[in-house]
Amino acid sequence: MDSLITAAARALAAGDPLGALKRVALRDDAPALALRGIAMAQIGDLVRATALLKSAARAFGRKEAVARARCVVAEAEIALVSRDLTWPAKALDAARATLEAHGDRINAAHARNVEVRRLLLIGRLDEAERMLATLDAAPLPPASRAAHELVVAGIAIRRLQTKSAREALTRARHAASEADIPALMAEVERASRLLITPAARLIARGEQRPLLLEEIEALPASGALVVDACRNIVRDARLAVPLATRPVLFALARALGEAWPGDVPRGVLIARAFRGKHADESHRARLRVEIGRLRAEIRTLADVKATKRGFALAPRRACEIAVLVPPVEEQHPAVLAFLADGESWSSSALAIALGASPRTVQRALEQLAAAGKVQSYGRGRARRWMTPPVPGFPTILLLPGALPGD
Amino acid sequence: MKRSAAEILREYGPFPGAEQVHGVSFDGRHVWFASGDKLNALDPASGETVRSIDVAAHAGTAFDGEHLFQIAEDRIQKIDPKTGRVLATIPAPGGGDSGLAWAEGTLWVGQYRDRKIHQIDPETGAILRTIESSRFVTGVTWVDGELWHATWEGDESDVRQIDPETGEVLEVLAMPADVGVSGLESDGGDQFFCGGGSSGKVRAIRRPR
Numbered sequence: 001m002d003s004l005i006t007a008a009a010r011a012l013a014a015g016d017p018l019g020a021l022k023r024v025a026l027r028d029d030a031p032a033l034a035l036r037g038i039a040m041a042q043i044g045d046l047v048r049a050t051a052l053l054k055s056a057a058r059a060f061g062r063k064e065a066v067a068r069a070r071c072v073v074a075e076a077e078i079a080l081v082s083r084d085l086t087w088p089a090k091a092l093d094a095a096r097a098t099l100e101a102h103g104d105r106i107n108a109a110h111a112r113n114v115e116v117r118r119l120l121l122i123g124r125l126d127e128a129e130r131m132l133a134t135l136d137a138a139p140l141p142p143a144s145r146a147a148h149e150l151v152v153a154g155i156a157i158r159r160l161q162t163k164s165a166r167e168a169l170t171r172a173r174h175a176a177s178e179a180d181i182p183a184l185m186a187e188v189e190r191a192s193r194l195l196i197t198p199a200a201r202l203i204a205r206g207e208q209r210p211l212l213l214e215e216i217e218a219l220p221a222s223g224a225l226v227v228d229a230c231r232n233i234v235r236d237a238r239l240a241v242p243l244a245t246r247p248v249l250f251a252l253a254r255a256l257g258e259a260w261p262g263d264v265p266r267g268v269l270i271a272r273a274f275r276g277k278h279a280d281e282s283h284r285a286r287l288r289v290e291i292g293r294l295r296a297e298i299r300t301l302a303d304v305k306a307t308k309r310g311f312a313l314a315p316r317r318a319c320e321i322a323v324l325v326p327p328v329e330e331q332h333p334a335v336l337a338f339l340a341d342g343e344s345w346s347s348s349a350l351a352i353a354l355g356a357s358p359r360t361v362q363r364a365l366e367q368l369a370a371a372g373k374v375q376s377y378g379r380g381r382a383r384r385w386m387t388p389p390v391p392g393f394p395t396i397l398l399l400p401g402a403l404p405g406d
Numbered sequence: 407m408k409r410s411a412a413e414i415l416r417e418y419g420p421f422p423g424a425e426q427v428h429g430v431s432f433d434g435r436h437v438w439f440a441s442g443d444k445l446n447a448l449d450p451a452s453g454e455t456v457r458s459i460d461v462a463a464h465a466g467t468a469f470d471g472e473h474l475f476q477i478a479e480d481r482i483q484k485i486d487p488k489t490g491r492v493l494a495t496i497p498a499p500g501g502g503d504s505g506l507a508w509a510e511g512t513l514w515v516g517q518y519r520d521r522k523i524h525q526i527d528p529e530t531g532a533i534l535r536t537i538e539s540s541r542f543v544t545g546v547t548w549v550d551g552e553l554w555h556a557t558w559e560g561d562e563s564d565v566r567q568i569d570p571e572t573g574e575v576l577e578v579l580a581m582p583a584d585v586g587v588s589g590l591e592s593d594g595g596d597q598f599f600c601g602g603g604s605s606g607k608v609r610a611i612r613r614p615r
Contacts, residue, residue: 001465001518001588001603002502002503003465003504004464004480006442007479063559063560065561102584
């Protein structure tokens, strides 16, 4: 419709953002602003890109709803990639509805994909999964399809479903090579490495070995009783007892699990559970109480037997006890164990769950955030915490075209 | 002003390798349409594309009886349709050039978002005069002394005849919703050929008499 815009859009589609900019650098009409915004985003200047797309959306006329909606989707994707989670989700949803109403199926699907990625990023797995189910990926061009499959894989990995994760990653690899975008292919490879990188350590009969995601998934089915220090649960194939809210009980279970089939002296248990250096009579009394509580919690899975010098675990059904610990032991394992479910938490909910003071939890979260182990979004009471997203998260931009009638 | 719905007589395409149709023109036998990096000749009787010329083709196309004119980026190329060679280029009026037509020794260029039609000197590109429209201008064509142009704003598009002196709208043929006209050319008789933008189609509509 407009020669220079057409030429610039073609340059952009061919992966030449500088060529696109050259053609429309001096123009301030709506399509030129939109193209400049997308080109700037691809060059990596996300701040300038956002400003340009905003003014483009304003400059498009009343009748150019589709073009304006595409600007909004591009803006949302940039916000997502720059981890700006304050960006209004409602605007994205409205833009998607506009694109759908005008038959722009590709960009509507792209918008939906951005919405799902946002939910995954903020740790709303159930919602992300539900929305994913409504998304038809078929009309998507290869690049967006690859991004879509990465999201599917990301959810599967968080849910410890390695088979579906592997299948999604295979589809992602095909789509990425079809799209022929090196950055996207690298993204898929990075995500795929998670399946061949140890995700935890296994301690059994005094020996340690690294464990792949797949092996972690298979562990409960192997008939072993698993004391999982990544999520603070004790489980076998049939039953899981969460102890995340009972850090002392979990510490005891873990110490007993690590020593199995041997026993653990009282002094060691006291040191690990209460962090006490010397065991006096009051500690011994408290240990008896806590062992009694643990016994009640896990009674269907294992018995806790008294020995001459301390206690030992005796599994009811399982023939083996395995302790699962993170690849690297972290500070504040109890906090991380909660966040390991991949959902987002408020610090006050964490404090209640942990039975700790809000200040203590806040301090732990801040230390973990400084170490890059957790991240937050939102402010004040709305602030939520979660572990950084695992895979599935293309940082690459796959912005929609922003031309009217194009 | 007369207002009616455009009557679509026939649709051609989409054509393989041509994602978008920009300008259209007619040389008496074939419809030429610009598809980004090619000018393609379409036989309107059979609906087949019979040949193509590898040349940058981003917007309007015109035919002066001997040469093709094609807008690419910010210039207008003069092309020998027999050899496909670019014989000369002149600057386009600049910034958002859209439709192109030939009439009585001069070129007419639509400026999309500026809602203007410029008459320019085909030798130098100098602007001779400018007509204002009330809509975004895409294709432009002359037939029997009538100036017609296409408009496309968002999901609304029409083909309209305007008074070349005053710019007054004389007749409007409204396209169906979400059917856009990117390029326009008369066949000299009862039809207009319309480029369909990203639909990748060329449409023939009836010219009212």
